[in-house]
Amino acid sequence: MLWEWLVMPQGLKNAPATFNSRAVDGKSEVEMHKEHLRRLFALMRKHKLYANLKKCIFGASEIPVLGCLVGRNGVRPDPGK
Known part of the structure; x- marks a missing residue:
């Protein structure tokens, strides 16, 4: 295993x-x-x-998750929300 x-x-x-x-x-x-x-x-x-390609994000430095942007440097509020 x-x-x-x-x-x-x-x-x-x-x-x-x-x-x-x-x-x-x-x-x-x-x-x-x-x-x-x-x-x-x-x-x-x-x-x-x-997978729905319209909903996929590849190679991004940050991704949106539940109204926040999650990236290498941590979590921050999404300014677009």
Whole structure:
């Protein structure tokens, strides 16, 4: 069975090594995002799942969620609301 930790199992003492090992693999965040999308779309196609492209947002630095904008720097109110 394949699984992934959602928390640091040994506390924060291993966090820098984990981060650095992912940061030096040679792929940019954009390339990784594209690869994840390819895998997602392949799985969706395999299981006959569909997405409404008008409602999809790809490669965004922030996304709207419940009247807020959520991004790398945190959550802020959506000024358009």
